[in-house]
Amino acid sequence: MKPKYTIAVTGLNNTDNPGPGVPVIRSLREAESFDVRIVGLAYENLEPGIYMENVCDKVYQIPYPSTGSDELMKRIEYIGKREKPDVLIPNFDAELFTFMKSEKYLKETGIKTFLPTIEQFEERHKSELPKFGKKYNFDIPFSKPVTKISDISELRYEFEYPLLVKGKFYDAYLAYTPAQVTEYFNKISAKWGVPIIIQEFIRGTEVNVAALGDGKGNTIAAVPMRKQYITDKGKAWGGITLGDEKLLEITRNLIQKTKWRGGMELEIIKTHSDKYYIIEINPRIPAWIYLAVGAGQNIPEALVKLALGETVEPFKTYDVGKMFIRYSYDLIGDISQFEKLSVTGEL
Amino acid sequence: MKLKKNIAVSESGFLFDPNTGDSFSVNETGKKIIELLKEEKTDDEIIKWFAENYEIDKLTFENNFYDFAAVLQNYHLTE
Amino acid sequence: MEEKLKYERPVITKINAGMPDKFGMQAKMPVITEIDEIPVKKLIEQYGSPSFIISEKTIRKTFNEAKRAFTSRYPKVQFAWSYKTNYLNAICKIYHSEGSWAEVVSGFEYDKAVANGIPGNKIIFNGPDKSKEDLIKATENGSYIHIDHFDELYELLSVSEKLEKRPKVAIRVNMDTGVYPQWDRFGFNYENGEAWNALNRIMMSEKMDLVGLHTHIGTYMMTPAPYAVAASKLAELAVRIERKFNHKIKYIDMGGGFASKNTLKGAYLPGKDTCPTFDQYAEAISGALINSDLDPNEMPTLFLETGRALIDDAGYIIGSVLANKRLADGRRSMIIDTGVNILFTSFWYEHEIYPAKEAGSHSEDTTIYGPLCMNIDIIRSAVKFPLLQKGDNYVIKRVGAYNMTQWMQFITLRPKIVLIDTKGKTHIIRENETNESLTSHEKIPDYLK
Numbered sequence: 036m037k038p039k040y041t042i043a044v045t046g047l048n049n050t051d052n053p054g055p056g057v058p059v060i061r062s063l064r065e066a067e068s069f070d071v072r073i074v075g076l077a078y079e080n081l082e083p084g085i086y087m088e089n090v091c092d093k094v095y096q097i098p099y100p101s102t103g104s105d106e107l108m109k110r111i112e113y114i115g116k117r118e119k120p121d122v123l124i125p126n127f128d129a130e131l132f133t134f135m136k137s138e139k140y141l142k143e144t145g146i147k148t149f150l151p152t153i154e155q156f157e158e159r160h161k162s163e164l165p166k167f168g169k170k171y172n173f174d175i176p177f178s179k180p181v182t183k184i185s186d187i188s189e190l191r192y193e194f195e196y197p198l199l200v201k202g203k204f205y206d207a208y209l210a211y212t213p214a215q216v217t218e219y220f221n222k223i224s225a226k227w228g229v230p231i232i233i234q235e236f237i238r239g240t241e242v243n244v245a246a247l248g249d250g251k252g253n254t255i256a257a258v259p260m261r262k263q264y265i266t267d268k269g270k271a272w273g274g275i276t277l278g279d280e281k282l283l284e285i286t287r288n289l290i291q292k293t294k295w296r297g298g299m300e301l302e303i304i305k306t307h308s309d310k311y312y313i314i315e316i317n318p319r320i321p322a323w324i325y326l327a328v329g330a331g332q333n334i335p336e337a338l339v340k341l342a343l344g345e346t347v348e349p350f351k352t353y354d355v356g357k358m359f360i361r362y363s364y365d366l367i368g369d370i371s372q373f374e375k376l377s378v379t380g381e382l
Numbered sequence: 383m384k385l386k387k388n389i390a391v392s393e394s395g396f397l398f399d400p401n402t403g404d405s406f407s408v409n410e411t412g413k414k415i416i417e418l419l420k421e422e423k424t425d426d427e428i429i430k431w432f433a434e435n436y437e438i439d440k441l442t443f444e445n446n447f448y449d450f451a452a453v454l455q456n457y458h459l460t461e
Numbered sequence: 462m463e464e465k466l467k468y469e470r471p472v473i474t475k476i477n478a479g480m481p482d483k484f485g486m487q488a489k490m491p492v493i494t495e496i497d498e499i500p501v502k503k504l505i506e507q508y509g510s511p512s513f514i515i516s517e518k519t520i521r522k523t524f525n526e527a528k529r530a531f532t533s534r535y536p537k538v539q540f541a542w543s544y545k546t547n548y549l550n551a552i553c554k555i556y557h558s559e560g561s562w563a564e565v566v567s568g569f570e571y572d573k574a575v576a577n578g579i580p581g582n583k584i585i586f587n588g589p590d591k592s593k594e595d596l597i598k599a600t601e602n603g604s605y606i607h608i609d610h611f612d613e614l615y616e617l618l619s620v621s622e623k624l625e626k627r628p629k630v631a632i633r634v635n636m637d638t639g640v641y642p643q644w645d646r647f648g649f650n651y652e653n654g655e656a657w658n659a660l661n662r663i664m665m666s667e668k669m670d671l672v673g674l675h676t677h678i679g680t681y682m683m684t685p686a687p688y689a690v691a692a693s694k695l696a697e698l699a700v701r702i703e704r705k706f707n708h709k710i711k712y713i714d715m716g717g718g719f720a721s722k723n724t725l726k727g728a729y730l731p732g733k734d735t736c737p738t739f740d741q742y743a744e745a746i747s748g749a750l751i752n753s754d755l756d757p758n759e760m761p762t763l764f765l766e767t768g769r770a771l772i773d774d775a776g777y778i779i780g781s782v783l784a785n786k787r788l789a790d791g792r793r794s795m796i797i798d799t800g801v802n803i804l805f806t807s808f809w810y811e812h813e814i815y816p817a818k819e820a821g822s823h824s825e826d827t828t829i830y831g832p833l834c835m836n837i838d839i840i841r842s843a844v845k846f847p848l849l850q851k852g853d854n855y856v857i858k859r860v861g862a863y864n865m866t867q868w869m870q871f872i873t874l875r876p877k878i879v880l881i882d883t884k885g886k887t888h889i890i891r892e893n894e895t896n897e898s899l900t901s902h903e904k905i906p907d908y909l910k
Contacts, residue, residue: 080476100730100734101729101730101731102731103731103733103734104731104733104734105733129729129730132730132734132735133730133734136734157684203729204729224727227729228727228728228729229727370398370405373405374392374394374396374398374405377396377405377407377476378394378395378396378407379394397473404475404476405475405476406473406474406475406476407473407474407476407823408471408472408473408474408823409469409471409472409821409822409823410469411468411469411470411471411472412471412472412473412823414471415471432468435465435466436465436466436467436468437465437466437467437468438468442850443468446470446471446850447471449785449787450470450471450472450473452787452791453473453787453791454473456787456791457473457475457791
């Protein structure tokens with residue numbers, strides 16, 4: 036008989052700018068080696084994953100990391116006592132730091148995670164990426180953190196327009212003029228604080244790799260994908276798995292050198308002259324992870340097994356040419372569900 | 383002060399305004415005020431009732447009550 | 462008579478239906494009812510509202526954490542209390558009793574340290590403002606003079622010609638540590654060779670004793686890595702001096718700049734989660750020094766001038782709510798009796814403020830204003846806060862650094878500062894100002910009398 040694990044998952048915001056929570060849960064429900072009971076952890080009361088059928092068995096609202104790790108952990112402890120989760124999978128960049136810092140504490144309360152180390156997390160920050168490239172010998176676009184609006188006029192000495200303006204955690208805009216940089220600076224800093232990262236714009240095709248490292252240098256899974264259609268928020272609406280061996284090589288190389296632990300997404304620009312620039316390293320499973328499952332690599336399942344201390348054999352193959360097409364769907368809820376969640380924080 | 387007709391507050395302190403679709407949450411004393419308003423009690427009656435039943439002096443409550451009333455008005459929950 | 466029900470201010474809050482944004486589910490706000498086991502209410506009754514409260518227990522505990530972090534990693538460590546961070550004599554004496562020297566940046570602070578019983582050879586004299594008289598005094602007392610610029614270097618040369626004692630000097634070095642903005646206004650630059658020139662000038666003069674190297678790379682450093690860069694650059698200078706002049710310097714002074722656990726404005730995660738620990742700073746600095754080319758048998762002493770990170774947590778402001786008010790657009794505002802005139806740091810921190818008694822689980826987006834009739838007097842521009850009544854008490858945390866030195870007398874009089882000693886006894890360590898104490902400095906010309 037298959038074992039049954041309770042798994043807590045965040046990122047249930049399955050909107051047009053989706054969090055990875057719902058696809059992760061879907062992957063886990065299709066796991067071959069175990070059954071699951073899912074405890075959804077929601078920050079907001081309208082995250083679709085709360086209301087979707089066959090996604091969460093139980094949902095709890097949790098406070099944002101910006102209120103402090105003490106408060107968040109107090110809530111997790113409360114949930115832990117009731118639900119006894121075996122594994123917790125955080126899915127937001129903005130919450131990872133807090134969960135990584137609390138890894139030991141979570142373990143003591145019986146909740147396992149499989150996250151990058153603080154050092155791995157810190158050195159791949161957008162603002163640190165050039166240093167990362169130098170240290171591990173990867174091509175990285177030139178970038179620079181900016182903390183004040185007054186620095187924007189100086190950018191022309193080091194960058195050519197257009198350039199990319201990026202937030203610490205999320206958001207990226209292409210700016211053609213200093214005025215646009217100022218506009219995006221204000222927009223992003225209001226939401227995510229400073230620094231804002233200015234990055235050299237590299238022309239080419241963006242490709243992504245979803246991968247999983249075992250923390251010892253082994254690549255357990257890696258599936259490359261190219262977005263086929265991109266929404267106005269820059270998110271994939273459709274994508275297709277690729278058979279580019281070079282992408283796998285870069286991924287394995289990076290995981291081996293950094294001994295990466297946990298899920299990750301590499302964002303890479305392939306130029307017309309076949310150079311590969313790493314533009315971002317996301318320290319978590321991406322929202323399109325279900326495509327990897329469809330192509331034969333159930334990354335969330337493998338991650339759970341690693342978190343539980345099992346040895347996992349690396350996946351050897353995946354299907355090239357598998358596609359995903361995202362769609363939207365209106366489900367019907369009732370004010371009473373909304374009330375219960377808003378008043379009690381549980382559903 | 384008069385509450386809009388179809389506004390109701392649930393046992394748990396959840397208030398839904400069917401006119402606008404907005405939802406609110408109220409604490410125990412806020413809930414009590416809304417219940418009394420629904421019973422069409424006058425402001426003076428409510429103030430008197432609170433001073434008699436709660437550990438609060440009349441003047442402080444009156445101050446708090448009108449502040450609360452201003453919020454209700456601000457949220458367009460009153461007529 | 463029937464017992465009355467417990468009262469809580471009526472509150473209604475709108476539930477924002479929505480997607481994750483910066484805020485999200487609000488955990489119930491904790492309350493701070495006492496400081497070092499003394500009820501806040503009692504402190505206010507006794508010492509007035511507002512008052513600064515300083516916990517000696519926290520000062521000593523924090524100091525010893527920092528000391529342990531460094532001494533467990535590096536053989537010779539000496540702390541020097543940064544006077545400008547908080548130079549109340551009682552506070553300085555606590556640090557001195559823990560073995561801290563004095564780090565001063567003006568003649569005024571220098572005299573304060575001497576009056577606190579600190580011998581001249583345990584005073585570090587920093588900063589761009591040292592008068593000729595200051596330099597003479599510091600030389601004669603055998604203090605460590607950290608030269609900031611060439612004009613000072615030459616003045617000290619000319620002073621030393623007339624004195625019997627040789628000045629004991631270090632230079633302050635500024636450098637690129639990968640942190641922006643780079644602090645290049647103090648000291649001599651490393652990269653362009655200015656620091657090396659200054660060191661040569663000192664060594665060639667044969668009129669001063671070069672005893673140390675000093676840097677202070679910035680303030681509120683949220684990552685320890687730049688300290689490692691700075692420490693290795695100073696170590697490299699020390700090694701070069703030894704090679705060229707066969708002269709060993711006695712200490713490397715890494716200055717201060719360690720962050721406290723306050724949250725900077727514009728930061729997403731709270732400071733208490735993200736600010737490095739003393740262990741992390743210590744690891745960066747001692748690691749870099751130990752791995753440098755310095756002679757492992759004769760390592761220089763490591764000087765530290767940490768101020769903020771040592772004292773911020775020990776200071777509190779306690780006070781009372783003056784009024785609650787609705788702004789024109791319906792937003793809640795609360796006026797408290799602490800203004801930016803005494804809480805200077807609210808210009809760059811999101812200071813944590815808590816009610817001093819249970820205040821119910823509902824809170825509202827609130828702007829917290831100080832009492833000044835000035836538009837800039839804002840303590841928190843937007844914080845979820847429970848509704849308090851006029852006269853209710855509050856506690857503001859982590860105000861020990863800079864506020865009691867940078868504060869100003871403006872519109873209101875400055876309050877008392879009270880120390881809670883390690884046994885839980887309270888002592889006024891600075892009286893509140895009075896009309897009399899203020900006007901005693903004023904003079905009215907005869908024709909206006």
